[in-house]
Amino acid sequence: MSSSRQGLSVSSAPFVHVRESTASLVLLILICLLPSLAWSVFLFGWDVLAIVGLSAVSAVSAEAFLGFLRRRNTLLDGTALLTGLLIGFSMPPSVPLHIPILSSIFAIAVVKWSFGGLGANWMNPAMAGVVFAHINWPGALDAWKAPRFLTGVDGVSSVTPLGLLRSASEHAEGLPMDLLREAGYRISGLDKVVTARLNQGLLSGLGVRLPEGYVDLALGIRPGALGEMAGLFILLGSLLLIARRVVRWEIPASLALTFGVLVRIFGTGSEPLFSGDVLFAFFTGSFLLVAFFCATDPSTSPMSRPGLLLYGAGIGILIFLFRRYGSGPEGSAYAVIIMNCLVSLLDAALPAAGFRRRKAGSPEVGK
């Protein structure tokens, strides 16, 4: 044969492929995270780039080193970079730099590679890295500062709305926003202007009134972790990801629905039954980032539609439980890695292939 002479490839069918590759899917996720990063830099200054950058660099370095040991170059798929970025995103703005570095290395070296790297992930490496940081440096991870924008000065230490609410609701009852206001939570001028505009315009026609404070939450003008600030950007990015089918819609849909319903019924703090503040719960903490970018990681979620729905619902229930009854204000990362560990069970119980479902019903089974 003259394959070498004419330089033609003789692999096997199919010879054509869809445009998407592993790297291009990861790249699209990275692009969807960029607005949040830029916004975070705007809110907290250039330190953000140091934290996120170091986190990403250490994750990629760990991947490169382990890949070198295993003689596998897995850098180009971009998943290590994404893991590092997500860990950086979960850090508070004033975190000491060794924490993101060590967490990223732990995520890649221990969680990702101990079971064989991409494709064999038993839990989401980024979420495991975040949990690692929370367990080892609980103090450093609960030290927040307010955005420059809100105080006019840089580096004023502060408490997140969730943390503030937690302490406030210990000795008072009521809706989260009311409690926060009583506890001295600052609302930005921007929020006041935008809320007033919205109430006069769009919302007056609908007959609803938006209280002050929610625009701040949606835009991340509040103390919080780096990547979770702009809930609005996260939502827009995730819409793109769902539209391009990079993430399956089933997970965020069932997660948000379960969490929303539970919050509405039981509330997140001390409000009466059936009057929970869903909007507040969605836009505080890392809920949106976790629901749309971490829980949706396909390699640590089930394959079948019922499996995906159950998985999302499970995370929703756990996040609610951790937030309502847990000891720390933030439990999303724990919720994700707990459900990650159940994925193989979900996959076994709810096979993705219709063929197996049909077969399971029939007595005839191959030898």
Added chain:
Amino acid sequence: MSVIRTFKYGGIEIPPQKLEIDSPVMTAFLPTDAILPLRQHSGPAARRIVEIGDSIREGQLVGKASGTGSSNIHSPIPGTVTGIRMLPDLLGGQVEALSISLEGSFDRLGRKVEIFPWKSLSRHQILRTLAEKGVVEDTGAGMPLYDHLHDPKGTRSACVLVVNCMESDPWNSSSRAILQERGEALREGIAILQKAAAPVRTLIAVDDPDSPFLAGDDRVNLAEDGLSAEAVLLEPRYPQDLPVLLREALNSKKHSGEEWIVLSIGTVVSVYDAVVLNRPQVERYVTVAGDAVKSPGILRARIGTSIGELLEECGGFRSAPECIVLNGPLRGSAVADLDYPILKTTKSVIALTSAETRRHRTTACLRCGRCVLACPVRLDPSRLYRCIVRRKISTAVSEGLGACTECGSCAYLCPARLPLVQAFTLARKGSVRTGSAGGRSA
């Protein structure tokens, strides 16, 4: 026709390709040296009945069918047998092939066409003619029509004849060309097949809403004596033309006892040529396309013409092809040798650039689930692949490996570029072995 039918699960949408189907069909030059493998059908190779140095006429029998699945081979050109050599078979292994160099005069080309009044023929006479003229299904493995249609034990209670006028993939446009050029022959061919197979229903499956079969009524009149067929419109959705999915799309009950005979449009035209024009199957329509080809087109070419000659007639290469594929990029096979001939079953020659193949390095499975959603027979390709990689072939078999149609939808979509179909094919070849060896070890 208001209903557009399609199969229930999976399938993929492939963006349309750039081939201009309105360009007229070109008649390819006759090959100066035809290469004629003696196996162009599903069964065993035909028995060679000529020797080196023999001079042969156009359309002369050179290989005699030997058993079920085998078919007669005729010479596409007049000339002299100059060589006999082994050629790789696309289905695996090697096959004997004749080289015939063009010489002498044509008995048929340029002569007046004689129309044979086939209506006086009996069913068996038609079948015998089809066997004699070496008519095989012109797609897939190339099952001889005689084997398709004859019913030796008389066990067939009822059969449904389906004429598949759909394109097998977006790279192919031969069906449309045949419809344009041979519309009358097609109608009459269907009528002949109705006589030969006596189907209870005849369906014409089309995927083009502008198809002439859909004009007016959904009954298509085939011949003046009242024979007719039903036209059904299907959504152009890959892999629409698989017989299993065609049945699903047309709502046939699986256990209705009806046997489905699905024939491609080109085959039906060959039936007409064999029965009415007394012509052996030595010619076919070939789509030459792909981004690497300068001016893609549809050619009417003699069997035995090399793919290199066809590519040259289409202006040669515009850019260096990464691979040249016969019979479509999703299910076909790559050839490395431009001297490889067109067979009775070669429907297309596609020269793909690297921009079209979009091959990447394989990464680990992302578990994205695209393959599961794409599988038309509802398998979980990622899971089967994992089983095969871990050498648990029997698990893969019990999870439906045998139902795989190797349509390539899963591997087309896989972002990790896992060689899914390749693994399934190898495992099935291997699982036959383990199946027989299983008894020994047990």
